[in-house]
Amino acid sequence: MTATGAEAASAGSSLVERVRAGELAAIARLLTELERLSPAAPKLIAEIAPFLGRAQVVGFTGPPGAGKSTLVNAYIGALRAAGKTVGVIAVDPSSPISGGALLGDRVRMNDHTDDDGVFIRSLASRGHVGGLTPAAVRMIDAFDAAGKDVVILETVGAGQSEIDVAQVADIRIVLNAPGLGDDIQAMKSGILDIADILVVNKADLAGADKTFSQLASAVALSSVKANTPVLKTVATKGEGIAELVAEVNAVAEGRSETAETRRRKRARRLLAWAAADLIEAQVRDRSDPRIDALCDNILNGRSSPEEAAKALFEAT
Amino acid sequence: MTLAQHDSFPPRVLVTKIGFDGHDRGSRIVASFLRDAGMEVIYTPPWQEISQVVRLALEEDVDVVGVSSLSTDHLLMPKLMKALDEAGLGHVKVVVGGIVPDEDEALLMDAGVSKVFHPGVGREEIVGGVAEYAAQARQLRSEELVT
Numbered sequence: 116m117t118a119t120g121a122e123a124a125s126a127g128s129s130l131v132e133r134v135r136a137g138e139l140a141a142i143a144r145l146l147t148e149l150e151r152l153s154p155a156a157p158k159l160i161a162e163i164a165p166f167l168g169r170a171q172v173v174g175f176t177g178p179p180g181a182g183k184s185t186l187v188n189a190y191i192g193a194l195r196a197a198g199k200t201v202g203v204i205a206v207d208p209s210s211p212i213s214g215g216a217l218l219g220d221r222v223r224m225n226d227h228t229d230d231d232g233v234f235i236r237s238l239a240s241r242g243h244v245g246g247l248t249p250a251a252v253r254m255i256d257a258f259d260a261a262g263k264d265v266v267i268l269e270t271v272g273a274g275q276s277e278i279d280v281a282q283v284a285d286i287r288i289v290l291n292a293p294g295l296g297d298d299i300q301a302m303k304s305g306i307l308d309i310a311d312i313l314v315v316n317k318a319d320l321a322g323a324d325k326t327f328s329q330l331a332s333a334v335a336l337s338s339v340k341a342n343t344p345v346l347k348t349v350a351t352k353g354e355g356i357a358e359l360v361a362e363v364n365a366v367a368e369g370r371s372e373t374a375e376t377r378r379r380k381r382a383r384r385l386l387a388w389a390a391a392d393l394i395e396a397q398v399r400d401r402s403d404p405r406i407d408a409l410c411d412n413i414l415n416g417r418s419s420p421e422e423a424a425k426a427l428f429e430a431t
Numbered sequence: 432m433t434l435a436q437h438d439s440f441p442p443r444v445l446v447t448k449i450g451f452d453g454h455d456r457g458s459r460i461v462a463s464f465l466r467d468a469g470m471e472v473i474y475t476p477p478w479q480e481i482s483q484v485v486r487l488a489l490e491e492d493v494d495v496v497g498v499s500s501l502s503t504d505h506l507l508m509p510k511l512m513k514a515l516d517e518a519g520l521g522h523v524k525v526v527v528g529g530i531v532p533d534e535d536e537a538l539l540m541d542a543g544v545s546k547v548f549h550p551g552v553g554r555e556e557i558v559g560g561v562a563e564y565a566a567q568a569r570q571l572r573s574e575e576l577v578t
């Protein structure tokens with residue numbers, strides 16, 4: 116393969132054939148077509164379908180500045196040393212005001228720019244509260260079709276969005292770092308339930324031990340996830356990365372789901388998100404006497420919002 | 432999904448620095464006002480090699496590459512233009528911002544650079560220029576068939 120693979124763009128090969136041959140420009144194009152759900156996308160998705168389900172999808176999420184990109188950078192290094200190829204989707208938030216985005220995750224992943232075995236694409240969240248657009252899910256498939264062994268997903272998250280990323284990654288790593296606010300928040304937001312591995316990054320900083328012991332005791336008290344490993348890392352120095360790799364492998368080995376099951380789960384997630392958006396818009400804006408009646412019931416205490424929602428859902 | 436929706440995605444712009452000069456205040460300012468103008472800006476550390484800029488432009492599928500140059504780094508631009516072309520990125524538009532002497536500007540334009548923004552140029556002009564080059568790049572790109 117050449118540096119860019121441009122020469123491989125021989126006349127007659129389809130885009131997906133070029134992707135399968137590892138041509139970087141073709142992978143870039145496929146990512147974009149799927150990201151934007153272009154007119155060509157349905158055909159491309161059908162063409163890549165036979166090649167999907169090989170890649171392991173690892174999600175890194177956590178509050179802004181916790182060191183996600185730096186840790187991903189170090190993790191990529193470990194994967195490369197083990198001979199694995201890597202695709203990265205690095206999501207940063209879009210500005211709700213301008214719609215623009217400053218995509219800066221690559222600043223911390225600069226070690227791998229020259230490596231043909233690593234392909235990094237930055238993605239703007241474009242208003243999706245989850246920080247993870249459905250586009251990211253289609254882009255996982257693009258990397259999978261390109262034969263990447265591991266697809267890494269970096270998303271900023273606090274609370275709900277961390278839970279969203281969890282739904283699409285096979286292995287879910289949730290980062291925290293000392294000095295990023297109340298650790299009780301972490302427990303409230305439900306990350307303990309979704310994390311396969313918890314990481315306290317910036318273990319070189321004061322306060323790391325406190326963050327670590329708070330997380331560890333919260334895990335120990337959790338009824339469902341008492342075995343979740345809690346690790347310390349110093350992403351800037353590569354410390355704790357070998358342990359992280361070992362834990363990821365251990366989690367992966369404990370799984371029995373087939374790739375197809377995982378993909379169907381992801382699709383169901385997308386459907387659930389889209390349905391939630393649709394229902395929200397309908398319930399908020401549609402003029403409908405039935406909805407008005409359910410609102411009356413909520414206001415005068417005859418039913419809880421949950422009961423009213425259930426009645427509405429069952430009626431349609 | 433309609434074609435109109437497909438075309439309405441924000442311009443993607445790589446803002447970077449090549450060569451030895453590490454002063455990236457200027458490029459940070461430009462990056463943030465392009466973002467505020469609704470663009471998706473991929474930001475990199477300074478000191479990128481030519482091959483790295485090509486690789487970044489390729490992986491990120493950008494429409495425009497903006498190179499900030501304070502010293503003589505702009506003299507590397509003809510090399511960058513050639514490398515982009517060889518990588519099949521002929522549709523990508525390239526602009527340079529910074530201190531570029533007149534005689535060098537001619538050299539850059541000959542090499543295929545779309546525009547040199549000199550110090551003191553207003554942000555409106557930069558935003559307008561980048562948006563227009565991005566639209567041109569998208570147009571060229573969409574003419575490449577996806578088969």
Ligand SMILES: Nc1nc2c(ncn2[C@@H]2O[C@H](COP(=O)(O)OP(=O)(O)OP(=O)(O)O)[C@@H](O)[C@H]2O)c(=O)[nH]1
Nearest residue numbers: 179180181182183184185223271316317349350351
């Ligand atoms: N002391 C110390 N600093 C670190 C460590 N890991 C990352 N940092 C620093 O923390 C800052 C943020 O790191 P990033 O990797 O950009 O964090 P992030 O979570 O990806 O940030 P966003 O994507 O903006 O949410 C940078 O200045 C890093 O150098 C660490 O282990 N120790």
Ligand SMILES: [Mg+2]
Nearest residue numbers: 183184219220
């Ligand atoms: Mg980051």
